[in-house]
Amino acid sequence: MPMMTAEQYEKGLRKLNLVVYMFGKQLDNVVDDPIIRPSMQAVAKTYDMAHRPEHEDLMTATSHITGNKINRFTHIHQSVEDLVKKSKMGRLLGRETGCCFQRCVGMDALNVLSIVTYNMDQKLGTDYNQRFLKYLEYVQESDFTCDGAMTDPKGDRSLPPHKQPDPDHYLHVVEERDEGIVVRGAKAHQTGAVNSHEIIVMPTIAMRQEDRDYAVSFALPADAEGIVYIMGRQSCDTRKLEAGLLDRGNIFFGGHEALVVFDDVFVPWDRVFMYKEFEFVGQLVEKFAAFHRQSYACKVGVGDVLIGASQTAAEYNNVAGASHIKDKIIEMNHLNETLYCGCIACASEGFKEDCGTYSVNSLLANIHKQNVTRFPYDISRLAQDIAGGLMVTLPSEQDLISPETGKWLEKYYTAGCDVPAINRMRILRLIENMTLGTAAVGYLTESMHGAGSPQAQRIMISRLINMAEKKRAAKKLCGIDEE
Ligand code: SF4
Ligand code: FE
Numbered sequence: 189m190p191m192m193t194a195e196q197y198e199k200g201l202r203k204l205n206l207v208v209y210m211f212g213k214q215l216d217n218v219v220d221d222p223i224i225r226p227s228m229q230a231v232a233k234t235y236d237m238a239h240r241p242e243h244e245d246l247m248t249a250t251s252h253i254t255g256n257k258i259n260r261f262t263h264i265h266q267s268v269e270d271l272v273k274k275s276k277m278g279r280l281l282g283r284e285t286g287c288c289f290q291r292c293v294g295m296d297a298l299n300v301l302s303i304v305t306y307n308m309d310q311k312l313g314t315d316y317n318q319r320f321l322k323y324l325e326y327v328q329e330s331d332f333t334c335d336g337a338m339t340d341p342k343g344d345r346s347l348p349p350h351k352q353p354d355p356d357h358y359l360h361v362v363e364e365r366d367e368g369i370v371v372r373g374a375k376a377h378q379t380g381a382v383n384s385h386e387i388i389v390m391p392t393i394a395m396r397q398e399d400r401d402y403a404v405s406f407a408l409p410a411d412a413e414g415i416v417y418i419m420g421r422q423s424c425d426t427r428k429l430e431a432g433l434l435d436r437g438n439i440f441f442g443g444h445e446a447l448v449v450f451d452d453v454f455v456p457w458d459r460v461f462m463y464k465e466f467e468f469v470g471q472l473v474e475k476f477a478a479f480h481r482q483s484y485a486c487k488v489g490v491g492d493v494l495i496g497a498s499q500t501a502a503e504y505n506n507v508a509g510a511s512h513i514k515d516k517i518i519e520m521n522h523l524n525e526t527l528y529c530g531c532i533a534c535a536s537e538g539f540k541e542d543c544g545t546y547s548v549n550s551l552l553a554n555i556h557k558q559n560v561t562r563f564p565y566d567i568s569r570l571a572q573d574i575a576g577g578l579m580v581t582l583p584s585e586q587d588l589i590s591p592e593t594g595k596w597l598e599k600y601y602t603a604g605c606d607v608p609a610i611n612r613m614r615i616l617r618l619i620e621n622m623t624l625g626t627a628a629v630g631y632l633t634e635s636m637h638g639a640g641s642p643q644a645q646r647i648m649i650s651r652l653i654n655m656a657e658k659k660r661a662a663k664k665l666c667g668i669d670e671e
Contacts, residue, residue: 282489
């Protein structure tokens with residue numbers, strides 16, 4: 189099958205038989221649910237953009253296994269150029285959607301499995317890579333969206349998986365059969381889970397021999413028997429149930445996360461990519477983290493939208509010429525482009541793994557993600573500063589269209605220039621959505637904790653920095669000779 193269109197993607201999702209709960213009830217129709225639909229539209233954008241000639245170079249690639257043209261989200265990076273294009277694609281889509289478009293985690297899972305399955309086979313004489321490549325071809329030819337599922341609920345954080353009072357707090361194998369394995373556990377915070385065709389499960393932390401039942405990676409159709417999705421709430425989510433669009437801020441797109449429960453789910457052997465190989469979990473987690481930390485290029489694109497919204501709000505308030513406003517906008521751009529430097533740099537300094545896949549520079553990917561845990565908060569602070577208090581005291585769209593109150597809102601929310609009150613309300617609602625509402629999940633909290641919380645990057649930075657080289661440089665310059 190050639191690359192899917194957005195329409196084919198939506199049509200395909202309708203055929204899935206997902207078990208999804210939200211607000212205590214099972215959903216009959218996931219695709220048309222008003223709370224979920226904007227997130228589906230954001231993923232659909234990754235299909236739509238791949239068909240636009242002006243974005244073909246970033247959004248598509250040539251498969252190294254079939255030679256076919258594929259969506260870059262299913263591609264295995266074959267060069268530094270591919271890695272750079274991945275970062276640019278993230279920014280582009282962040283700017284188009286103003287939110288999390290959800291498809292990166294699966295791309296990062298495919299790439300890390302291409303490396304680790306190969307490394308396991310080299311050392312252990314297994315055939316994981318062959319199984320994986322067969323699966324990869326299926327994903328590429330079907331142009332699927334894959335949910336990359338890594339984060340376990342983790343229970344008692346001070347204990348390893350095998351010592352947890354509840355053994356299911358990390359996903360594990362509970363039964364081995366001739367045809368496959370049975371797994372039990374859950375994956376938390378799963379971005380775009382119910383917009384995905386497939387779910388690719390990976391372990392979440394480095395493991396020892398005693399944890400070997402937890403050292404498991406596999407892929408399943410998203411609607412495999414025994415998988416249950418429980419939707420996470422977002423701040424202001426029920427605004428999507430209200431009449432009118434204005435109060436949503438972003439009237440087209442959104443993201444979503446879910447808790448995914450694996451209630452004794454069967455996985456056939458041809459979809460098992462790691463089975464009890466505990467010595468390889470560390471490299472899988474680290475390499476995945478580096479890829480996914482690079483993926484936070486998306487926040488640069490979302491930052492573009494927030495900067496554009498802030499400048500617009502300033503112009504609507506007739507204060508865009510004030511020197512302190514100009515300086516704040518410069519600061520926002522400085523922070524946002526610094527993030528761009530990080531995601532381009534870790535890609536540009538990428539390298540070829542033994543299997544041929546290109547990995548990013550891990551130190552620089554961690555530096556980039558560490559910046560992402562901070563700068564979107566600073567950019568949001570400045571956006572709120574420029575927006576003014578009206579952003580959080582605005583009455584609703586219904587008050588604007590009401591004959592009793594609308595005239596007062598028109599009168600008092602016009603800022604002296606010829607911009608109608610409704611447009612002023614629209615731009616303020618967008619800033620509210622991105623810094624306090626549903627999209628703040630993606631732009632702020634996910635910047636903090638997605639792809640690992642700040643401390644995880646600091647540990648990696650301390651491990652990856654070449655301190656000996658720095659000390660040698662310093663000692664040499666001041667005449668210390670200890671050799
Ligand atoms: Fe992709 Fe960014 Fe969403 Fe993660 S937060 S899935 S990197 S868009
Ligand atoms: Fe994420």
